[in-house]
Amino acid sequence: AMEKSYVPVFLLLVAISCVLAKDVGKKDTKETNTKPKLPQTLSRGWGDQLIWTQTYEEALFRSKHSNKPLMIIHHLDDCPHSQALKKVFAEHKEIQKLAEKFILLNLVYETTDKNLAPDGQYVPRILFIDPSLTVRADITGRYSNRLYAYEPSDISLLYSNMQKALKLLKTEL
Numbered sequence: 649a650m651e652k653s654y655v656p657v658f659l660l661l662v663a664i665s666c667v668l669a670k671d672v673g674k675k676d677t678k679e680t681n682t683k684p685k686l687p688q689t690l691s692r693g694w695g696d697q698l699i700w701t702q703t704y705e706e707a708l709f710r711s712k713h714s715n716k717p718l719m720i721i722h723h724l725d726d727c728p729h730s731q732a733l734k735k736v737f738a739e740h741k742e743i744q745k746l747a748e749k750f751i752l753l754n755l756v757y758e759t760t761d762k763n764l765a766p767d768g769q770y771v772p773r774i775l776f777i778d779p780s781l782t783v784r785a786d787i788t789g790r791y792s793n794r795l796y797a798y799e800p801s802d803i804s805l806l807y808s809n810m811q812k813a814l815k816l817l818k819t820e821l
Contacts, residue, residue: 692754693734694721695744700752704761707753711779714751717813718777720764721754729799730772736800743803746810767795774798774806776813787812 690700701707704720711718721737723730737743758769763783766775773796776784787809788795789802798806 690754692723692725692756693738694754695738695747695752698744698747698752700754704753704755704759704764707751708777708781711751711777712781715779715817716749716751717779717784717817719747719750719752719810719813720775720777721752721772722758722764722769722774723754723772724756727771732800733772733798736803737806740803740807743807743810746807746814749814750810770794770797772798774809776809778813778817784813784816787816 690702691698694700701710707718707720710716723734725731758765764775765773766783766785773794774789775796776787778784785795789798789809790805791797
């Protein structure tokens with residue numbers, strides 16, 4: 649009689665093991681499917697092979713601890729100026745290469761940090777922050793009314809400003 653009571657328990661354990669094994673299998677395939685998409689969502693099309701940070705706080709932390717300058721791109725998905733700049737930025741091989749030397753963040757929302765809007769909240773605007781967490785207000789685009797704005801035609805200026813941000817870092821070390 650004792651053996652008979654073990655059979656249902658044993659069958660129940662086998663059934664539970666099978667269900668759990670199936671769940672684990674599903675989880676693994678889900679994770680491998682979403683991993684390649686992770687950079688895409690953070691890059692938002694600005695450079696899918698680049699490593700982008702998720703939040704301003706994370707970006708500041710990484711900049712400070714890696715001693716790399718931070719480049720913040722403020723933009724909006726439905727802004728034609730942002731879209732045009734993003735396309736040129738993503739297709740510019742030298743910029744994509746140089747961007748690897750930065751901690752990168754692109755924001756589609758404003759942060760509460762007023763230092764990130766020294767002359768107003770407009771898009772697209774690109775600011776550089778050095779590892780001492782100082783906003784480099786001296787690295788500007790060509791427009792006096794929107795100091796940190798870049799148009800697609802300003803891509804070479806943006807490239808030289810990225811070089812300037814990296815040079816400033818070396819001279820201040």
